[in-house]
Amino acid sequence: MKKGVMRPGHIQIRVLDMDEALEHYRDLIGLIEVDRDDQGRVYLKGWTEVDKFSVVLRETDHAGMDFTGYKVLDNDTLNALESELNDKGFTTTEIAAGELKGCGRRVRFTAPTGHTFELFADKEQTGKWGIQARNPEAWPRGLKGMRATRFDHCLLYGDDLEGNLALFTDILGFDLAEQVLDPEGNRAALFLSCSSKAHDVAFIKHDEKDKFHHASFWLDTWQDVLRAADLISMTDTPIDIGPTRHGLTHGQTIYFFDPSGNRTEVFCGGDYHYPDHPTVTWDAEVLGKAIFYHDRELNERFLTVLT
Amino acid sequence: MPHLISIANQNSQFLCQEQRSLLSGLEGQKIKALQIGCRGGGCGVCKIRILDGNYQSKKMSIKHVSADELAAGVALSCRIFPLSDMTVETLD
Numbered sequence A: 001m002k003k004g005v006m007r008p009g010h011i012q013i014r015v016l017d018m019d020e021a022l023e024h025y026r027d028l029i030g031l032i033e034v035d036r037d038d039q040g041r042v043y044l045k046g047w048t049e050v051d052k053f054s055v056v057l058r059e060t061d062h063a064g065m066d067f068t069g070y071k072v073l074d075n076d077t078l079n080a081l082e083s084e085l086n087d088k089g090f091t092t093t094e095i096a097a098g099e100l101k102g103c104g105r106r107v108r109f110t111a112p113t114g115h116t117f118e119l120f121a122d123k124e125q126t127g128k129w130g131i132q133a134r135n136p137e138a139w140p141r142g143l144k145g146m147r148a149t150r151f152d153h154c155l156l157y158g159d160d161l162e163g164n165l166a167l168f169t170d171i172l173g174f175d176l177a178e179q180v181l182d183p184e185g186n187r188a189a190l191f192l193s194c195s196s197k198a199h200d201v202a203f204i205k206h207d208e209k210d211k212f213h214h215a216s217f218w219l220d221t222w223q224d225v226l227r228a229a230d231l232i233s234m235t236d237t238p239i240d241i242g243p244t245r246h247g248l249t250h251g252q253t254i255y256f257f258d259p260s261g262n263r264t265e266v267f268c269g270g271d272y273h274y275p276d277h278p279t280v281t282w283d284a285e286v287l288g289k290a291i292f293y294h295d296r297e298l299n300e301r302f303l304t305v306l307t
Numbered sequence B: 001m002p003h004l005i006s007i008a009n010q011n012s013q014f015l016c017q018e019q020r021s022l023l024s025g026l027e028g029q030k031i032k033a034l035q036i037g038c039r040g041g042g043c044g045v046c047k048i049r050i051l052d053g054n055y056q057s058k059k060m061s062i063k064h065v066s067a068d069e070l071a072a073g074v075a076l077s078c079r080i081f082p083l084s085d086m087t088v089e090t091l092d
C-alpha cells in the first residue's frame, strides 16, 4: 500500500578525487553541475529532474555510498513516516534543513542491511535544466556525454534482506516488483518500486553490510545505450559489462566504473509495475539469465566487486 | 618505456608502460594473476605487496589499504604506475 514515498530523491557518493569524479559524472554521464557547498561537496542532476539536485559527490579517503534519500508527498507524510519508523523500532536522526543546500529537513535511519536512508518532503525546485517551464522544448542544447536524463535507482548489497523487505513494504509502502528465490525459497534479491517503475531501489544478498553496487541513470533509447558504450570506449573508462539486457526488469543496460571504483549504470526500457501486479519471481538456478539475459552467465565481477 | 614487472609468488612476468597501472598492464597480457575489479582503487580485489622497484601511486580506498599497510608496501595494483622494473606479490 502506498504510504506517500514518491521517488528516489538523491544519492551521496564518496569519491577519492573530485576533479576526476566530475569528469565522470558531469562530462561523461552528462549530469548538470548545479551547486557546491563549503564542505567541498558538488551537487548535480539529470536535465529532466525538476528538483535542484539528485547526486551529491563527497571527496574522502574511501569509495562507496554515504546515503540515499526518497522524496515524500509533504511534511505530514514525513512526520507520519518518522513516527511509524520509531514505533517499529528504527532510530531516526533529524538532519536540519539546509545541511544539503536547497533541501528541507531530512529524516535519516539505518536499514537492516546497514545502509543509510533518508526521507524528505521539500527540495528547491529549479525546474528542468535548459528548457523553459512554459511551452517547453523537447530537450535542451548543450548536454554533455551520455546526456543522462535522471538519477533512477541504486542497487545495494547487504545481509538482512528480509528486514529490508519489511521496512520498505510495511513501513515505506514500496511494492516488491521482482525477487530472486534460492532453491530453499529464501530471497536472494529484491526489486522494490514506490512508483510504476520496475524498481526504485534494489537489494542483493551478500554477507557484508552496507555495500554499494551501482547508481543508475536513465537514457531514453537503446541507441543512447549504444552511444554510451561508444563514449565508454572513447574515454577508456573501465567497463563492467554490456551493452546487454537484464532478465530482471528487462531493462537494456551497460555498467562501468567511476574513477574511484564506484559502479555506474545507464539504462533504458524495461518493465512497469502497478500495485495490483503480482511479484515477478526469478529462480536463483537461472541467475545468469536473470541478470544478463543475453550471455545467460554471470561475470564474477558483477557479484563481488563492490564499494 | 615499458618496465618489466615480476610477480614473485606466481612465477610470471609482464611488461607495463609508465602511464598504465600494473593491473591494466596485466589485463593487456591475459595473465590471470589478479581479479580485474573496478580499476579505480575502490573495491580492493587487486591487492598486492610491492617487494622492489620505483613507482607512482594514486589515491586508494583506506578501507582496503590502511596507512600502515601502505607503508609496508601493500597497495592496490590498479593505482600503481611503474617508474622502473618492479617485483610484486599477489595477496588475497
Ligand code: FES
Residues within 6 Å of the ligand: A261, B023, B035, B036, B037, B038, B039, B040, B041, B042, B043, B044, B045, B046, B047, B076, B077, B078, B079
Ligand atoms: S580493481 Fe578495484 S581496487 Fe583495484
Ligand SMILES: [Fe+2]
Residues within 6 Å of the ligand: A153, A154, A155, A214, A216, A265
Ligand atoms: Fe540498476
